[in-house]
Amino acid sequence: MEYSTKISERMWNLPDKGELEAQREESFIDDIIQKSHIERELLQNLEGVRTAFDGGAGSGRFSILLAKRGIHVTHFDISQPMIDKAKELAAKEGVLEQITFVKGALEDLSAYEDRSFDLVMSFDAPISYTYPKQEEVIKNLVRIAGKKIIISVSSRLGALPYLANPLQKNQFILDKNSTDGWIQWCLNNRDSMIESFRFNPDACNNTLATGFMGDVEETKAAYDRGETPWCITYHFMPEELQKILQNNGVKNVELAGPGAFARTMPNELLVKIMHDPKQKEEFLEFCHTYDSNPYVCGMGKDNLLAKGDIM
Numbered sequence: 001m002e003y004s005t006k007i008s009e010r011m012w013n014l015p016d017k018g019e020l021e022a023q024r025e026e027s028f029i030d031d032i033i034q035k036s037h038i039e040r041e042l043l044q045n046l047e048g049v050r051t052a053f054d055g056g057a058g059s060g061r062f063s064i065l066l067a068k069r070g071i072h073v074t075h076f077d078i079s080q081p082m083i084d085k086a087k088e089l090a091a092k093e094g095v096l097e098q099i100t101f102v103k104g105a106l107e108d109l110s111a112y113e114d115r116s117f118d119l120v121m122s123f124d125a126p127i128s129y130t131y132p133k134q135e136e137v138i139k140n141l142v143r144i145a146g147k148k149i150i151i152s153v154s155s156r157l158g159a160l161p162y163l164a165n166p167l168q169k170n171q172f173i174l175d176k177n178s179t180d181g182w183i184q185w186c187l188n189n190r191d192s193m194i195e196s197f198r199f200n201p202d203a204c205n206n207t208l209a210t211g212f213m214g215d216v217e218e219t220k221a222a223y224d225r226g227e228t229p230w231c232i233t234y235h236f237m238p239e240e241l242q243k244i245l246q247n248n249g250v251k252n253v254e255l256a257g258p259g260a261f262a263r264t265m266p267n268e269l270l271v272k273i274m275h276d277p278k279q280k281e282e283f284l285e286f287c288h289t290y291d292s293n294p295y296v297c298g299m300g301k302d303n304l305l306a307k308g309d310i311m
């Protein structure tokens with residue numbers, strides 16, 4: 001088994017992962033925007049879709065959404081805690097019967113015949129965690145898709161400003177009084193992060209050239225020491241992802257960068273918008289429009305979204 005698969009499995013198998021992932025939109029505005037963008041994309045692309053495959057489906061944010069619309073979804077994920085959480089949420093929503101849960105790694109999709117599913121989707125970077133197999137994984141996701149493919153992967157141009165900016169998540173905190181551990185960490189460390197900050201051109205240039213943040217070999221060594229490092233994550237350039245999809249026969253490929261518009265706004269204004277239901281709905285609608293423009297497709301939160309047709 002590749003290091004990336006083993007590292008991903010260990011990390012996503014942490015017992016609290018399912019619970020944490022299921023609460024993301026309660027803490028951070030960029031997560032609200034990303035989820036809203038993907039939901040809009042899915043709901044606009046369901047014509048003729050009866051079956052869907054969700055690769056790296058997590059706690060079921062999107063598998064449950066589609067199941068509620070009568071689609072039979074195969075919810076595929078490497079982590080049992082994530083699957084358990086998704087089952088619990090699917091039961092609450094009354095759609096357990098609409099979903100087939102499968103524990104597996106995207107690196108092996110040999111159980112599925114060509115064109116097995118009308119829609120194939122994979123959101124918020126599972127494909128990026130399969131390095132160095134990411135191209136093969138995309139090829140197989142296209143292979144099992146019958147009508148449409150919609151995926152989001154880690155974005156090189158989108159993630160880099162996060163890397164260069166230690167206050168990255170502070171901009172998107174929804175409630176500064178939240179007891180969420182990550183929010184409190186961001187707030188408590190804000191001043192020291194500014195104080196110790198020094199722009200690091202080498203780190204930025206390295207990520208821009210390689211698609212990795214940090215040192216892949218060090219991540220493997222940490223895994224071997226029994227630690228649980230963050231997954232080896234391959235960040236794609238927009239035209240790279242577009243070409244991989246086109247080379248595998250996907251037509252009408254369109255890219256988007258969910259979060260690009262919101263990135264231009266300070267926290268105080270984003271929080272204000274989020275607390276007014278009418279403004280929030282209008283803002284999320286406009287974010288979807290702006291972030292779907294190909295000229296900003298690399299500048300989203302940290303995900304690059306792509307969709308296309310299988311002909």
Ligand SMILES: C[S@@+](CC[C@H](N)C(=O)[O-])C[C@H]1O[C@@H](n2cnc3c(N)ncnc32)[C@H](O)[C@@H]1O
Binds near residue numbers: 005009126
């Ligand atoms: C950031 S979460 C995204 C979950 C879901 N797609 C969403 O947007 O809510 C990434 C998910 O990918 C799964 N994953 C990571 N590596 C994987 C692999 N190699 N094969 C299948 N699933 C994987 C993790 O277990 C986790 O549930």
